[in-house]
Amino acid sequence: MDQARTTISKIFNGEPHSYTRFNLTQNMEGDNSQVEMKLSSDMDEEVGENGVGGHLNHNNKRKPYMVQNFGRTPKNLCFMAAATFLIFIIGYLIGYLVHRNKELAPVCASSSAFISEDSVPVHETGAAPIMDWDDVKKLLAQKFTAAKLDPVLSDFSMPNHRAGSSGDEFLGNKVLEKFKSYSMKTWTDEHFVKVQDPPASAYNRFTFKNDPEEHPSGFLSYSATGRVTGAVLYAYYGRESDLRSLRDKNVDMNGRVMLVRAGKISFAEKVANAAKMNASAVLIYPDPTDYSIGGDTPLFGHVHMGSGDPYTPGFPSFNHTQFPPVQSSGLPKILAQTITQNMGMNILRKLGGQNLPNGWDSFNKLGDENDSIVVEVNNVLTEKKIYNIFGVIKGFVDADRYVVIGAQRDAWGPGFAASTVGTSVLVELARSISDMMKHDGFKLRRSIVFASWSAGEYGSVGATEWLEGYLTSLGMKAYTYINLDGIVTGRKEFKVAGSPLMNSLIKNALNEVKINDVTLYSQFGRSNWESNVLEPLKLDNAAYPFLAVSGIPSVSFRFTSGNSDYQYFGTMLDTRERLNSVTASQVPQLAESAGRFAGHIALKLVHDHLLWMDLTKYDNIIRTQVAQINSKVKGVQRMQPKLLPSDLTVQWLISASGSYSRASRTLTADITNSDLEDIEMCRVINDRIMSVERNFLSPYVSPRENPFRHILLGSGPHTLKGLANHLDALKTGNPEADATQFRNQFALATWTIQGSANSLAGDIWSLDNEI
Template sequence: MVVTTAVNKEAAKRSGTSCLRQKKSVGLSCVEKKIEAAMDQARSTISKIFNGEPHSYTRFNLTQNMEGDNSQVEMKLSSDIDEEVGGNGVGDHLNHNSTRKPYVAQKLGRTPKNLCFMAATTLLIFIIGYLIGYLVHRKKDAAPTCALSVERFEGAVAHETGAAPLMDWDDVKNLLAQKLDAASFEPVFREFSSDSHRAGSPGDEVLGNKVIKKLIEYGMKTWTDEHFVKVQDPPASDSNKVVFNGTTESPKGFLSYSANGKVKGAVLYAYYGQENDFMSLRGKNINMTGRVMLVRAGRISFAEKVANAAKMGAVAVLIYPDTSDYPTGGTPTELFGHVHMGSGDPYTPGFPSFNHTQFPPVQSSGLPTILAQTITSSMASNIWSKLGGQNVPEGWQGLEGPNLGDQSNVITVEVNNVLNEKKIINVFGVIRGFVDADRYVVIGAQRDAWGVGFATSTVGTSVLVELARSISDMVKNDGFKPRRSIVFASWSAGEYGSVGATEWLEGYLSSLGLKAFSYINLDGAVTGQNGFKAAASPLMYSLIESTLKEVNSLNPIKTLFSEFARGNWESNVLEPLKLDNAAYPFIAFSGIPSVSFGFTSDKSEYQYFGTLLDTREKLNMVTGNQVPQLAKIVTQFAGHMVLRLVHDHLLRLDVMKYDKIIRTNVAQINGKVNTVKRMHPQLLPEALTVKWMISASGSYSRASRKLVADIQNSDLEDIEMCRIINDRIMAVERNFLTPYVSPREDPFRHILLDAGSQSLKALANHLDLLKEVHPNADADLFRYQFALATWTVQGCANSLAGDIWSLDNEI
């Protein structure tokens, strides 16, 4: 027998639907319990009426009908089951043509007495149904328990529905400004200062543990990477020696990765050891083969000086700090550094130095084949005083002697460096993003130093830790939710050539190339107070400019914007990214847009880098005791860049900046090709044309403009579309790494920022050699490199365009 009670739509939503939700966590709802009690009463009454045993409850449904207008309460008793299964099978009771009599009629017959009894029974059932409906309706209005429990349930499952709530940018930058204070840097400087923390030493490990303890304190997920790297150190029992005119000197400074041995040759002064300096010597018809080059420190890296000298046929290089560049007040200055023309462990080129990697013995092509050693300025003066030969070229005169040296000025150089394997530890912490957690910006600082290394490592590590504290606090207590993740990294073995950072890049190259969209370097962030310099990927130029303006408005210090305010900010603030900059391998090896910046002195070089004199006192001297104040501003500068990159829906990387650079390089190559074809038509065939490279340049230009248009027309609330556009932006730098050169043979493969054989700069230089019919010129090799460079530019344009049906096929 079926009893159906209609309940209005509102009752269904507030009683039926809500109570069903609550049933998941608390069991049977209050409404069901009362209905079940009423049903028990009905079963008992019916059983008594029919003078039989109570029948069991078989099915109870509380459902909305298809129209959504009401709810039904349906009861089926065991009598229904008897009827359903007692014939030809399930469902026979639905057949209205059945000849079987109803169960009650068969039992009672159709006498007047029985009919009256049935009418009374029907009335009783009607009353019971009415009572059930009344109880349901009354429960809806009168009983608050169920409704209250539903409210608590719904409140407990609140969750993100998509993009992270976007905090207004002005609120974000003001929050960061509130978190930073110059006075807070003093205790951090003290905590991370150390007299001895050379890479792999106990002091280095102690500092690493301090960093990771801080990151854990700030609530970050932390981890470490261990690498076993080979580095060269000075001999422990012996010493390196320089013998000149009967006097033997044993300098304490050294150059890691120098060739070992003992050589003898005539001294030749080569100024700073730059390519044009050696060209000046060649112009004087000076034979440089077998010579020992004496060069000043500065302008270019030690590794570049040695590599340039090796090309000229030199057998050794002596590098000294000229007093005009290193005004140390008469204190002997020992120089420390490395001469690997690359970065990372040179004995695992292109792959990581994890302890589980078992490769055959191999070494980097960037290791020098000649000896290299540093000497003090006083040692250099003793040599200068006895040199003969030609006068130095015009413009070279300084405090040195007037002569370059001749074949009679013989000097002996002996290098006995020791190759050691050391365990180094990189330390990491992460603030996870709320939308694209698998996309991240990396911000890092070197932790090791030759000596105290206050400007080299202490300031950068302190800025890293303070920035981690500030942003963590913004996320934890102020409701800031970065869309993308932020990785904080403390590197070891930076003094040996960004070894820790490069090994990490090599270990996770395939992953980082797809997920890390920027690197921000904090090394050397404060080395003066009279200027501000930045070296970066062109993709980050616009971000640097906007950040300068914002930070300057919050910190109106004259030194920050003094040069920028007077003219073209790019010419006054930007400088090339050098080989020895820790940000360089991120761009040239991994294709990750990177930036390095900081306050500088008038000469833009800190004279205590690579010395044991890099102390707090020396840095105070060159900054006017403003180290905490300047550290606060560079922390704010770095923080603004980081937060901008993880706050906005779309990455603030300007793909149009490379357009001008490509066109400038292509125009230069085009002019030189035409010149060589005109002067030496036998070298380059008439069929060789720059047309296809020009076309590739045009493809990039059109693809970059199309992407800018897509950005302007994009729906910022469309998470998937934003991710697609950001992936196209991220691929630009990576696609400028030529795929035609092995990372093992040439790890730096960027065709626009590197000077390797595959770069556009190398093509222009090769054309100069062809123009001079130089012995090193190779027309066939040029054509091969020219074709590969063309297709690298076109490949980047194709990637930037997006889908394959959007490609520019004109080439």
């Protein structure tokens, strides 16, 4: 009403109203476009050829427009009275609408949701009516059930859907049609990728001593090809610690063909570790201690020490793109081949040489120079067209900010645990949340993108190519990636791996999601939930490139059988029957709990005004690793003073660590002390929070040489862990250690941490210059 009275008062008192007029003049050559902006009163008109308004032309004798056209006749007075009444009504309506909009203005929730992980945030009505969180949880539990999930599991089961095959394309179309039926915005992403497949007309083979030649049907994609002859060396699981044990026994590993067990670490890591020791080839077999899959079951996998298409490192595999012919530094230069359990045990029984190191639970010898073997790998490089399928449920406030939920669609064989369960949960989550919006009035603040990836078995190829294709956009707008691959592989334990920023979200979900009427936290968290539930995010996990390549906070989780891995991954035996055998036929029920865990995290991120992210977790990680580096530097300076002179100080790194700590505390204080009744303030704060993960990506390394650029959770010499390992090498006088290179990496890591602190601090005048 106040605004209406003011408006009417101005009309009757003749107070001028300004208007803006744009005069657009554009040169057809495109280089002299102008915008001329002129302001004048509503009561003034430009007169004369000089274009000067009447109120500025003192010689103008013309009467105002109203006076010229309306005399003081009864008829004109009636017109004026009617116009005045109409203006009054319009002003009243404007005032009412303005007052109403103020009541409905978006308001940020209490900052307690961000500061305390145990408190429940109070949500107020925003631009989109926001449902109470308890009601959201109830709706998800009603919509997403084991009974509804069970037929979907059967619907997406297929015996053969290897990446790029007709089965893979069929499933992709089925996912796309499901998304469309939920009224989601859908699209596809096409890539032409290079992968290695086994030879179609020849064999991969090996011959041990005088035994008959063997032709294993399994294979490892991206192995080097060719033929080598060497002496067999048993290397347990092929871990770095296992190879150190061999070195301690003075075993010569140069040119040897290493025989290693499957399990513990990825195939790619086993081959990379062997290559560092100058081995000529690696044979990998499933030992009966770890696998009860039968003596003749082949294994399938890949040995690219990275993710995505290794022949387009750092950029996407789109068609008709003119990229240089380069290869990923993670491609091995030695042969790698899987063999069956019977083949491996036959070799082990005939080995001579030294006894095994202590702790290696086996009965055989290590092998000597007389245990000769010939290995030949003839894999062929092929190009495949793959499709990623997407559907989005758009938010009502920050639609350009989103959570991504994804699952791989392909598998070496049936792949029931590897891909079918995850794809089914993906589709059912999309249906459930869409249904909540259509029929129950639920509104998302931000968007949720559902993604079905192809070529996951070749090393998260589909997902990584999408990341590389849209890296600059995703880094600014994707809040979180939630991985659904392999979420049910047992029922004894529940494990979660992901960004430390997400710890509060994880704990909250554990406390609110139930299995058999008991919360996941009560059943699996027990006395110390972090030690019992959390595990490191591994390189072969599809969530890893989102975190370490793109700087997007990511989470992956699974029901598991305990210490032993699901032994049917990478085989043709990954069927529903086998998964039932390790879950007591509880697959739908376990998938329901896993899906609700994913849905809880996603909905929390798109429902609340402020993001639940734990900045202090990275503070603790940085402090711990900086303390280790400081201790190791002092040790090298004592042992090798010529390599690291005393003038090298860790003070800069310590100061950068302190800057991050202060910036995180300052942001928490800003949230507590600021007036957050402005949705733009929420957006600014959320963007500051999301800059943390992205700014831990080192800007000083090449994506081709070191794709996992995250200095805290990535891999390579640029990481804080890499610096610590380099110091260990310098301390022992390793000839491969380089003090100059260390000092360079040390300086760059220091400034990366400081840069992250600066971004977290926000405005340029708030930066910490103490370094």
